[in-house]
Amino acid sequence: MLSQIKSIALNGLDGYLVEIQTDIGKGLPSFEIVGLPDATVKEAKERIRTAIKNSKLEFPSKKILINLAPANIRKEGSNFDLPMAVGLLINMGIITNDIQKSLSSTVFIGELSLSGQVNRVNGILPMCIEAMNLGIKRVIVPKENSYEAAIVQDLDVVPVRNLDEVIRYLNGRLKIDKVECDMQKIFNLNKKYNVDFSEVKGQENIKRALEIAAAGAHNCLLIGSPGSGKTMLAKRFPTILPNLTFDEALEITKIHSISGKIGSDSSIITTRPFRNPHHTSSSASMIGGGRIPKPGEISLAHYGVLFLDELPEFKRNTLEELRGPLEDGNITISRVINTLTYPSKFMLIASMNPCPCGYYGSSEKECTCTSTMINRYLHKISGPLLDRIDIHIEVEPVKYQELDINIKNETSEEIKKRVNTAREIQLERYKYLNIYSNSELDSSLIEKYCKLDFKGRQILESAFNKLGLSARAYTKILKVARTIADLDKSTNIEYKHIAEALQYRSLDKKYF
Numbered sequence: 331m332l333s334q335i336k337s338i339a340l341n342g343l344d345g346y347l348v349e350i351q352t353d354i355g356k357g358l359p360s361f362e363i364v365g366l367p368d369a370t371v372k373e374a375k376e377r378i379r380t381a382i383k384n385s386k387l388e389f390p391s392k393k394i395l396i397n398l399a400p401a402n403i404r405k406e407g408s409n410f411d412l413p414m415a416v417g418l419l420i421n422m423g424i425i426t427n428d429i430q431k432s433l434s435s436t437v438f439i440g441e442l443s444l445s446g447q448v449n450r451v452n453g454i455l456p457m458c459i460e461a462m463n464l465g466i467k468r469v470i471v472p473k474e475n476s477y478e479a480a481i482v483q484d485l486d487v488v489p490v491r492n493l494d495e496v497i498r499y500l501n502g503r504l505k506i507d508k509v510e511c512d513m514q515k516i517f518n519l520n521k522k523y524n525v526d527f528s529e530v531k532g533q534e535n536i537k538r539a540l541e542i543a544a545a546g547a548h549n550c551l552l553i554g555s556p557g558s559g560k561t562m563l564a565k566r567f568p569t570i571l572p573n574l575t576f577d578e579a580l581e582i583t584k585i586h587s588i589s590g591k592i593g594s595d596s597s598i599i600t601t602r603p604f605r606n607p608h609h610t611s612s613s614a615s616m617i618g619g620g621r622i623p624k625p626g627e628i629s630l631a632h633y634g635v636l637f638l639d640e641l642p643e644f645k646r647n648t649l650e651e652l653r654g655p656l657e658d659g660n661i662t663i664s665r666v667i668n669t670l671t672y673p674s675k676f677m678l679i680a681s682m683n684p685c686p687c688g689y690y691g692s693s694e695k696e697c698t699c700t701s702t703m704i705n706r707y708l709h710k711i712s713g714p715l716l717d718r719i720d721i722h723i724e725v726e727p728v729k730y731q732e733l734d735i736n737i738k739n740e741t742s743e744e745i746k747k748r749v750n751t752a753r754e755i756q757l758e759r760y761k762y763l764n765i766y767s768n769s770e771l772d773s774s775l776i777e778k779y780c781k782l783d784f785k786g787r788q789i790l791e792s793a794f795n796k797l798g799l800s801a802r803a804y805t806k807i808l809k810v811a812r813t814i815a816d817l818d819k820s821t822n823i824e825y826k827h828i829a830e831a832l833q834y835r836s837l838d839k840k841y842f
Contacts, residue, residue: 333420336437336466337413338457339405342623342670343584345460349399350410352417357393363414365398368406368622377408377442378415385446385493390422404668406622409451412440412470415493416500425500433500435467439475446493450474452590455583458482470496476509477597478587481580483513513576516597523569523601528741532728536563539723539834540679541745544570545752546813547767549656549678549718551641554725555695556688560681563725564637567679568602569742571635572753578633581673585625585632603634605676609643617651623663623670628655631676641680642710649715652678656718678719682711694727713802720769720806721834752816768812773805780808785825793832807831 335350361375382389396414398405416438419425439457441449454475459482461469468486471479476489487509490496498504527537536552540563543550552560574582583599586592592599607616607627618626628636638644655661659675684690685704690697699707756767759779765771771779782790790807793799799807808823811831815823 333417335413335417335420335433337410337439338437338460339403339407339409340453340456340588341403341668342672343456343588345457346403347460347464348405348410350413350417351397351399352414352421353395353397354390354418354421355393355395359391359393361394363396363398365396365401366404367398368404370408371398371405371410374408374411374414374442377411377444378418380444381411381415381442381446381493382418384444385497387419387422387424394418407451407453408441408449409439409453409457411442412448412493412496413438415442416496419497425497429500435465437461437466437469439469440472440490442493448472448490448492448496453588454478455481455580455587455592458485458487459584461485470499477511478583478592480509480511481513481583481598511597513598516600523566523742525566526569526742527566527745528739530559530562530566530739533559533563533725535833536723536725537740537745539721540567541570541749542810542813542817542834543567543677543679543721544572544745545749545817546720546756546809547677547769548720548810548813549769550680550721550723551716551719552679552681552723552725553684554681555683555692555727558725558727560725561637561639564635564639564679564681565604565606566742567637568604568635570745570749571602571677572746572750574600574602574633582633585629585672589625589630591630603631604637605631605634606637606639609638609640611644611648613645613648613651616648617655617661617674618663618672621665623665623668625672626661628652628661628674628676629672632673634676636676636678638678638680641682642707646710646712650712653714653718656715680719681725684708692727717802720810723834748817751819752813755816755819768809768816771805771809771812776805776808780812780823782808782823782828783825786811786823786828789825789828789832797832799835803835807835810834 333352337348337350338345339348363372363375379389416425439451439454441451443449450472454471455478458469458479462482462484468488469479470488470490473489473491476487479487488506489509495504499506540550542548552564554560579598579600582603586599605627614620616627618624618629655674656678659673660671661674662669662671685697685699686707687698689695690699690704760766811823811827814827814830
């Protein structure tokens with residue numbers, strides 16, 4: 331007798347249908363799984379055998395063969411446990427055979443424990459999205475994954491806790507209500523951060539620089555001595571980024587789902603990610619990888635912020651691997667058995683000290699570093715990586731008078747309103763160009779959209795001569811000036827916009 335049950339497998343963020351074909355025949359007792367299963371899938375036969383026994387059922391002492399079709403694609407993970415067990419139970423007659431016809435539009439996903447409990451799995455959201463795209467009407471998933479699966483509105487999500495529940499539900503002896511949730515309501519209610527820019531005393535020039543970075547999606551480097559507030563400012567940066575759209579939230583949630591970072595009581599991520607990896611992080615943890623490639627920090631920061639504190643302390647090869655993703659907005663991980671591409675469209679906010687001791691140029695404390703030590707420290711960051719950072723800003727320590735003063739600071743919400751307005755201007759301007767912000771402008775588009783008047787060209791030429799700026803700084807200054815003009819709701823880039831943009835590149839000469 332042959333049973334056929336449907337499940338979903340993942341290849342990166344994309345899913346594909348897997349048909350679990352189960353046959354019990356005559357012959358010596360055996361249990362084989364074919365169809366290019368990995369070690370986890372092969373081990374499923376012991377989990378299934380024990381789960382069936384512990385569900386007070388007799389496991390058949392016959393020749394059992396399970397095929398995972400298509401057989402030419404490698405199958406990975408424990409999410410096939412439940413569909414394989416269901417296929418076996420149909421063959422055993424525990425689940426009535428005539429029920430199989432009604433399962434043609436049903437997908438099973440779940441891992442089995444030895445007790446028969448159905449455990450959560452990673453990647454349930456992209457699996458359910460693929461099921462919906464394939465015309466599947468119902469998914470039977472672990473209860474812990476049910477809220478995440480319910481994001482997909484056109485699917486009947488049936489949560490199950492153990493194998494006994496599955497058997498009784500399919501045989502019509504147990505009613506299980508499908509999980510429903512108002513995703514738009516949840517999405518709108520949970521857009522909250524625990525920090526706010528109003529908590530930052532002083533540093534008005536840095537707040538302004540970060541506002542410009544948020545408005546134009548510019549990468550930003552903060553340079554300052556220890557205790558000047560670089561990390562505090564960076565952690566509040568996501569609170570002024572443009573509103574997260576539902577489609578963006580869905581894509582972020584898919585990545586976090588595959589990485590197993592969605593809680594059992596959570597459904598959708600409603601705030602922009604803020605990832606802060608330690609400087610000892612390996613290349614694999616940063617860009618993604620492993621035997622079975624998983625998303626790295628740059629993908630977990632998709633549509634959000636990747637904050638690299640103490641930038642020169644990161645391994646040079648790790649930093650160099652960021653160059654491609656910063657340019658392309660995705661990362662491709664190649665392995666012998668597979669090649670996967672994950673999105674990684676993030677904003678880079680980095681911070682660093684001006685020297686190893688941290689006090690070069692400080693009026694508060696004397697620097698103890700030699701010029702050789704300072705040069706060696708600063709040149710840990712390569713020119714090509716620095717090319718991808720539009721704004722360099724020096725962070726001065728906050729004065730006591732600024733800490734003691736009782737003035738109400740601008741909230742993140744007030745700053746965000748200006749950022750949203752500037753982004754709307756850019757979306758309208760570039761709506762036919764497949765770009766979304768000023769930071770994405772190339773040379774031809776800069777020439778078209780960043781034209782300067784006579785006075786603007788004069789100050790830019792004067793700055794190059796006096797400050798010794800490099801050619802690479804030219805396009806950065808124009809793109810930043812374009813964003814400043816957008817914040818000012820100005821159609822043209824004016825003299826004052828260029829003058830302000832120059833302030834965010836003057837560190838080229840001083841440090842690099």
